[in-house]
Amino acid sequence: MALETVSTNTAFGGTQGVYRHKSKETRTDMTFAVYLPPQAGNGHKLPVLWYLSGLTCTHANVMEKGEYRRACAEHGIIFVAPDTSPRGEGVADDEAYDMGQGAGFYLDATEEPWAEHFRMESYIMKELPGIIEENFTADMTRQSITGHSMGGHGALTLALKNPGTFRSVSAFAPIASPLSCQWGQKALGGYLGGDQSSWRRHDTVALIEDGAHMREILVDQGDADGFLKDQLKPDLLKVACEKADISLNFRLQPGYDHSYYFISTFMAEHIDWHANKLGI
Numbered sequence: 001m002a003l004e005t006v007s008t009n010t011a012f013g014g015t016q017g018v019y020r021h022k023s024k025e026t027r028t029d030m031t032f033a034v035y036l037p038p039q040a041g042n043g044h045k046l047p048v049l050w051y052l053s054g055l056t057c058t059h060a061n062v063m064e065k066g067e068y069r070r071a072c073a074e075h076g077i078i079f080v081a082p083d084t085s086p087r088g089e090g091v092a093d094d095e096a097y098d099m100g101q102g103a104g105f106y107l108d109a110t111e112e113p114w115a116e117h118f119r120m121e122s123y124i125m126k127e128l129p130g131i132i133e134e135n136f137t138a139d140m141t142r143q144s145i146t147g148h149s150m151g152g153h154g155a156l157t158l159a160l161k162n163p164g165t166f167r168s169v170s171a172f173a174p175i176a177s178p179l180s181c182q183w184g185q186k187a188l189g190g191y192l193g194g195d196q197s198s199w200r201r202h203d204t205v206a207l208i209e210d211g212a213h214m215r216e217i218l219v220d221q222g223d224a225d226g227f228l229k230d231q232l233k234p235d236l237l238k239v240a241c242e243k244a245d246i247s248l249n250f251r252l253q254p255g256y257d258h259s260y261y262f263i264s265t266f267m268a269e270h271i272d273w274h275a276n277k278l279g280i
């Protein structure tokens, strides 16, 4: 698979790169960011931490504002940040920021006009891991996943649906139940159609209610997050985890909002936590 290098910069002794390729899943060009820590230079295969971003984001938001490189360099973790949707002139879009380009919700759409290109679940779970393994010194037997908001929803649902793929999952202000909020109802209804039974495998709370299981989950949530009450619904996640005997470490962080000021504050703690689960 041909990979085009868009840029590379030395950072914390490693390399922050941006890469582009033609995706078979989305049938578009896709861009993603990879941070290779300094340990990558010695040829050893290194564990991978996936970061899925939120609404309106590309690979670049976390790369520029997430402040993950120092901790990844310390632990020797490869950090991968994909885009949040297919993009381009021929790709369907919506006028609003919460649907279409920049808002792929980490699922494979079944409805028109989205089905042709919006295949983010297959892209993240099937296509991109192969590209990472082929092009970087990545140990794909040691992967963990995290994400923010829509990307927190992506991280939690993908981890729950793919037991054995990720050693650990955490999230920053995740959309805990798309079934129960406006963002999710609009997106799932648009991408998957009106039959809500098909939505359940794209909803963290519903997946847990339906039997999916993780031993532990770490979630940070700012209490000054403007989306907390109407869109994120962490209380539903707390109840579901308690009933399913999932150990949820939910940390309500006073004063923090939904922004990258919040994410960057707790990023290193999430990386430390994943490093421990990855056996570093």
Ligand SMILES: N[C@@H](CCC(=O)N[C@@H](CS)C(=O)NCC(=O)O)C(=O)O
Binding pocket: 053, 054, 055, 056, 057, 061, 097, 148, 149, 150, 258, 259, 260
């Ligand atoms: N733009 C939206 C908010 C979208 C938003 O907050 N997106 C979050 C993820 S859900 C984000 O990370 N935005 C990009 C950034 O802060 O760099 C609005 O006007 O309400």
